[in-house]
Amino acid sequence: MTDPTAPGPLAAIAALMADPARARMLAALMGGEALTAGELARVAGVTAATASGHLARLSEGGLVLVHAQGRHRYHRLASEQVAAAIETLGGLAAEIAPARSWKHGETARQARLCWNHLAGRLGVTLHERLTGEGLLRPVPGGWDAVPEARARLSATGVDLDRADAAPRFACDCMDWSERRPHLAGGLGREIASAWIARGWLRRLPAAGEGDILARRRVELTPAGRRGLKDAIGLETA
């Protein structure tokens, strides 16, 4: 009945992440953007042929979704769960591996994207502020926003209707660099996209060739710093 050579579900998923080229692709996709096969081949450092094989395995394995558009094929992470798994594994790697692997990690610790939401010190601080002030209240499976929180966030351009429509309004995602939760779910996604659109957050260029965090780096702009202070009283270092 059961195939004795079956790798087992955990090993099968881990194997998809266990190849350096695929790992680099997944890391790049943690920036939240959908990337073409060619772009992913470049970040992985392999030829198009090799990349194509890897991407086929990733999408067949359910980690990545593909969307053909013209002669391009756009790839993105399949779900919040996938992002959480990569983030968690990355955190473990950072803890275990020699620090040199992450020598460019300092700027990313300040602020970075975790798929579609905000991570790093900024993401964690935001989470602590919102939950500590009672603006978010614990509900089964996550958090709910009190009316005042909705009003204040709405004023920063966050689309709360779209956040409400998500399967999860707000839940936690463990932040590897801070070892504390940051905000995920519909609200986390809308906050990140609104603040980027508003110019409060800006994507940063890669720190160098083969920068594994390349597509995830963001920084808080001066306007963002002022805005956060005014809107929710968040003082940033």
Next chain:
Amino acid sequence: MTDPTAPGPLAAIAALMADPARARMLAALMGGEALTAGELARVAGVTAATASGHLARLSEGGLVLVHAQGRHRYHRLASEQVAAAIETLGGLAAEIAPARSWKHGETARQARLCWNHLAGRLGVTLHERLTGEGLLRPVPGGWDAVPEARARLSATGVDLDRADAAPRFACDCMDWSERRPHLAGGLGREIASAWIARGWLRRLPAAGEGDILARRRVELTPAGRRGLKDAIGLETA
């Protein structure tokens, strides 16, 4: 400077989990007990020689700690982080893989151990109860227990001094089967060990040959059911 053939930190960690035999070993260690090399060889379904090689890699990779005692060598998971990574990856696997891989999973969804703390519906319900009632209050990086919570938990045999001594008093660990957080940290550990010692929780035997959740299964005893109701008003299904 940087070795171009280096697998990258994420891939290196994933590779350790990507082998079926190693994955079964790690799954067994999620039960929280320290197991000998021989026991792990058996659960992995390989000879002692092969198991020895795997265990060397796991400990060199930092996922597992070894403790020699007489002619036995006891192995256990290295940290909360490692447990969290395995749990998250397992959750992803459960979401993606066909349900048949987890046909015996139903009992484990009710209650199981996640390394040293309680998971499954019971673990999640407990978390919701404690946070929802205000017995645990959000603090930066986790939760703190209000005095009444300390008194009530203490009455169930939980050693709060040992919980306080842990690097984290109480924090969240994402539960794969429920997709909600359960309680980890020092408090999570002490709760699990106290309630097992008190006979409120009982370890269950494996559901069959090659049961990947074998060493993690627990059940709430009738005494435990009554005790939880009396102590913290937790009604269990």
Next chain:
DNA sequence: CGAATGCTTCGGCCTGGGCCGAAGCGCATC
């Protein structure tokens, strides 16, 4: 209708690493 571009498929090469049996080593027991 070519020609260029993005991507996939195919075939062949090659290495990493999983597997075992046999032998070796250390501890515990007698």
Next chain:
DNA sequence: GATGCGCTTCGGCCCAGGCCGAAGCATTCG
């Protein structure tokens, strides 16, 4: 000490799978 047991090391076998270049489809553009 001698014997037994748990575990590791060594040597050799074998195969999954990563890599590429070349060729084959699509799509878009001139």
